[in-house]
Each structure stands twice: as C-alpha cells, then as structure tokens.
Amino acid sequence: MKQPLRRLAVFVRFAAAALLAAAAVLVPSGAAQAHDELVSSTPADGAALKAMPSELVLNFSNVPIALGSVVRIQDSAGTDWADGSVQIVDRTATQRIKPGAPAGKYSVLWRVVSSDSHAIDGKLSFTVAGGGQAAASPEPSVGRPEPIDTATGSPAAAAPDEPAVPWSVIGMGAVLVVLGVVIAVTARRRLGNGGQG
Template structure:
C-alpha cells in the first residue's frame, strides 16, 4: 500500500512540474531603448526591444500611445534575431508614452508586455527643402506679333496673279519660238533639193517629147504620107 501511494505522488508531482518547463523556455524581454520608466530629453526616433532569444517576425506587433492616450503611427517592426526595432514619427509632443508589445518566441508561443518612458521636450518634423517652381514661358503679347499692313497684304495678293501671268507669257513665247524654228527648218532646206525638183521636171518633159516624136514615125503614118505625094512625071 505505501508503495502505491508513493508512485501516485510521483506521478502527480511530474504532472505539476512538466507544464512549467515550456514556460521557462519562452523568450523574455531583456532591455529596451529607451529603458522602462526612463525620462529622455526628446522622444527618440525609434524603439528598440532586446529579448533573451531570437524571436519570429510572424505575429510581432508594437503599439505606441502618446501622452493623450492616442495611438501614434509607427513604422513596420523590423525583426533581426533577438532584436525588434520600431521607427517613430518625427514630430512628437513632450510627455509620457506607453508602449505595448507582442512577439512570437522561438518555440511559437506569444509573449506580451508593456513599458513607459517620458520626454521632457517635443520634436518637430524636419521641413522638406523648398522646390523651385518650374520656369513658365509667357505667351507673346498681341503687340509683339507682327501683322502685315493692309497695303502690304494687298500688294502681295496682287503680285501673285502678276507672277502667274508672266509665267504664262513666258511659256507662250517659248512655244512660238519653237514653232518658228520648225518652219524655218522646213523652208530653209539645202539648195540641192530645189535643183533636184527642177531637174526631175525637165526630165519628165524631155521624155514626153520623145514619146510624141516616136509616135509620129510609125509605118502606117509613113505609108499614108507616101500615098498623098503627087505622081512623078517623066519628061
């Protein structure tokens, strides 16, 4: 009987001790910048949390409240090993700030906590450098625009038809000169051509006379002439 009771006590003791072992393995917050309950001259540009072991980026959250209890916008927490860095805005008022954080330890269990710090003076946002405006080119005034006088416009309009008429006369003169050259070329041929024409006409005339003369000497006409001669008388 005593042995059974002893075994039961050992089992109960083990059950009570085992749940505390994983809790001891959770990550713990080692230090912060600014430190908890510290007073600084001005609010820092970032918060830094350092833990006992590397933490996971999944599930990491950091919330900051200003002296009036309003949430201020922070940058995305940056996790690097056992450190978590949170950027803060440039312009922050003086007073006490509260930081609530939540991280995921290496074994996957969430760990939460909070801290406070105070700032004696506030900060202001850094003004951006002024941007020089782009140069603007002014449109020309109506007085700067050159408008031709009415007389100049009329003379220009009249000069255009005159130039067209001159061009037409030039083309017609060139055509007349070309036609005259063609006629002169035909009428002023070489003299041997005229001689050839006259010689040809003379040759035709001579041939016509010869044909007529030959026709008058045929045998029938010679016999007819002999019959018409008077008979010769013997004396």
C-alpha cells in the same frame, strides 16, 4: 478463474506504472518550457528623455518570431506614434517612431511571438521633455515584461489568442488519455477472454 485474474492484475499494475512514468517524463518537460522574456529596452522603462528617439528597441532572451509582432507607442491622448511594422533581427525587435511626437509621457505596449511559438507581451513607459526627435537613442537598460491590460486596447487584441495552457501540454495530455483508453480496452478484453476460458 484465479489465474486469468492474477494475470490481469499484473497487467493493470504494469500499465498504470507505464502511464505514470510517461506522465512524469512528458508533462513536466512541456510545463517547464520557459517563454522568452524582455531583457532590455531603449528607451528604458521609466526613462526621462530630452527628445523623442527615432526608434524604440526591445531586446529579448531569444530570437522572437516576426509573425504577429505588434508595438504601440501611445501618448497621453492615446495616439499611436509607431511608424510601420516591427522589424526583428536576431534577438532585437525595432519599432520606428513617427516624427513630430509631442512632449509628455508615453506608454509602450508590445506583443511578440516567443521562439517556442507562444505569444508574450508587456508594457513600459518613458517621458519626453521636448517635442521632435533626438539624434541618437540612449543606452539600453534592463526592463521586465508585465501583462498588458486588454481593456486598454493593447496589442493583445491584434494578435491571435493564446490558450492559458501551452499546446504541448494539451497534446501530451491527450496522448496520455488515449493511452489510458487503450489500456482499459485491452484489460477488458483480457478479462472477457479469461472468463470464457
């Protein structure tokens, strides 16, 4: 009886070590996967413009996925001046702006799907001194994304909900759980066979 138990103990130790090694290799790679981020915008966050540009441009650290992308350009009354859908070419997302936008402060709420298939969002703002549109857009400037408050009616409501934990990590966790169950069942069978012998 001692020999089968000794073999079982060695097997369980080996299986546990293999499980821990798999977790160490798989889980950090999924968790450390960085999402794309906003690198710059035109107009820049906080910019003061003489007139409204004809378009808003967002530049990202990688190529976002066009599906599910939303950009809203809202004046102080909450009117959205975005014209048509977002156009994505390489790392740049461009949103046309309707003509006739009044002077005042504008809030930009954006949401795109990162190249790793996870949604990212942010906000920025700028002010316009006069109505109408400028002939050319100003130079881009660095901006940082911030979470959008969904209570304000942000683009987050228009795009599909994303889990708090990336799907890759959830999938790897499920694989590790299944592996643990298989190891437990195998250990129980070996213990049963040892007891009969």
